[in-house]
Amino acid sequence: MAKRKHPGVVLLKPIPARERVDPRTGKVKRSGATWWRARYTDPDSGTTVRKTLDRTLTTKAMREDYAVKLSERLGRRRRELEGGAVRATGTTLQEAERRFFASLVRKRPATIATYKEGTDRFLQWAKQSRVRTCDDLTRGRVVAFREWLLAEDVSPHTFNKRLRAVKRALAYWIDADLCPKLDHSDLRRVKQEQAPTELREFLRPTQVKRLLEACERHDADTFAMTRREKAGEAAKGGTPRYTAIGPFALFVLLTGCRLSEALRLEWKDVDLEAADHSGEPVGQFQIRAFESKTKKPRVVTLG
Numbered sequence: 001m002a003k004r005k006h007p008g009v010v011l012l013k014p015i016p017a018r019e020r021v022d023p024r025t026g027k028v029k030r031s032g033a034t035w036w037r038a039r040y041t042d043p044d045s046g047t048t049v050r051k052t053l054d055r056t057l058t059t060k061a062m063r064e065d066y067a068v069k070l071s072e073r074l075g076r077r078r079r080e081l082e083g084g085a086v087r088a089t090g091t092t093l094q095e096a097e098r099r100f101f102a103s104l105v106r107k108r109p110a111t112i113a114t115y116k117e118g119t120d121r122f123l124q125w126a127k128q129s130r131v132r133t134c135d136d137l138t139r140g141r142v143v144a145f146r147e148w149l150l151a152e153d154v155s156p157h158t159f160n161k162r163l164r165a166v167k168r169a170l171a172y173w174i175d176a177d178l179c180p181k182l183d184h185s186d187l188r189r190v191k192q193e194q195a196p197t198e199l200r201e202f203l204r205p206t207q208v209k210r211l212l213e214a215c216e217r218h219d220a221d222t223f224a225m226t227r228r229e230k231a232g233e234a235a236k237g238g239t240p241r242y243t244a245i246g247p248f249a250l251f252v253l254l255t256g257c258r259l260s261e262a263l264r265l266e267w268k269d270v271d272l273e274a275a276d277h278s279g280e281p282v283g284q285f286q287i288r289a290f291e292s293k294t295k296k297p298r299v300v301t302l303g
Helices: 060-082 093-102 109-129 139-150 156-175 184-188 205-230 246-255 259-264
Strands: 010-012 018-021 028-031 037-041 048-052 284-287 298-301
Touching (some): 109 156, 139 156, 156 184, 205 246, 246 259
16 A cells, blocks of 8 residues: 555545525525545644645645645644643633733732733734734744834833733743743843933932931821820811821831831841841841842841
């Protein structure tokens, strides 16, 4: 028996249309007609596929040539899968986005909003480019998205923020084995724009002094209002309650903590008996990794 030219691919002959008479109108209707089709097993899903050939393949030689190339492509894909390649899943970009945000349970709302700003634009580009699933994503298409995003009239900082958000989502999809044609090395090739770096501005001593004096005035006014209520000079329960901000402002200024880190600090993180290198008690507190913006723990001395 002669060896088949295109193993794994069967060319199915056209099926003529079936005729039937519409009982209401008496007209003859034709339906069910098919053109030449190729039947094969998809290497990724294992399902049987019947794909209609292009109508331009009008000769036997052209159809045989198509079947041979399809068979070779399927063979290469099977060998890739045997070598450990990621299988195509057919996951839509909308479902992939939902999974990505479901993984961000410990992220701050502001961080999630930033990611959403980027992924919304990515889905907008994908709709325009007819990219529907993660299987369709390649390095070339990610580069095309970068060029599309760059066409927006925004600052380099905004562009980089949105691009970082999309790359973060793509990295998650790659780790979840949703993108068979994309890997982390492809993402590293998608570069950000050069953005001007401004000098950091620090409060001068006179500014720090004015800030602390304003905090003291705020706290003094607050406690004066509270004393008037206790003295019966104001309606009971009618005085607004304010937390004193002077000690908090001084703490942030002296330690250099971020606002979110200072607000999350608890007494269990403070050790007032901690000593320095010479054995002198100075006290310290620790910022835990999950509370830090950089996700790295650190210890701050109080001395």
